[in-house]
Amino acid sequence: MEWNRILQEYEQSRSRISRKIGEETNEEEKEMLREMYEQLTEDIRSVRKNSLDELQIFLDQYGEELLTPRQMQVLTLRARGLSMSRIGTELGISKTAVQKSIRLSEKKIRDFSEDRGGVAAYVS
Numbered sequence: 001m002e003w004n005r006i007l008q009e010y011e012q013s014r015s016r017i018s019r020k021i022g023e024e025t026n027e028e029e030k031e032m033l034r035e036m037y038e039q040l041t042e043d044i045r046s047v048r049k050n051s052l053d054e055l056q057i058f059l060d061q062y063g064e065e066l067l068t069p070r071q072m073q074v075l076t077l078r079a080r081g082l083s084m085s086r087i088g089t090e091l092g093i094s095k096t097a098v099q100k101s102i103r104l105s106e107k108k109i110r111d112f113s114e115d116r117g118g119v120a121a122y123v124s
Contacts, residue, residue: 055079074101
């Protein structure tokens with residue numbers, strides 16, 4: 001999905017900057033790299049928040065007609081930012097069950113999206 005690609009690119013850039021900060025560079029360059037690192041970190045948080053907000057809007061509009069009650073519970077908790085482990089704990093199910101629920105939900109959402117012309121949601 002688009003959000004995953006964007007996040008991956010940000011994470012790779014942030015990782016390169018982090019390595020560069022650890023190398024021998026002058027203080028001015030290190031400060032510039034630190035600022036870039038902080039900005040990338042902020043951007044990553046923003047992308048994740050926007051994608052989770054997008055997921056919640058999608059669930060509010062179409063979730064009940066598309067997904068089982070358990071899938072709705074899992075994705076609603078995911079949209080609130082909970083980790084898969086935490087969702088499992090909250091619902092009394094295994095992390096594997098959470099992952100399976102998300103995978104099945106992603107497929108349903110993807111199929112629904114293609115039928116409707118491209119509504120996308122970030123789930124994983």
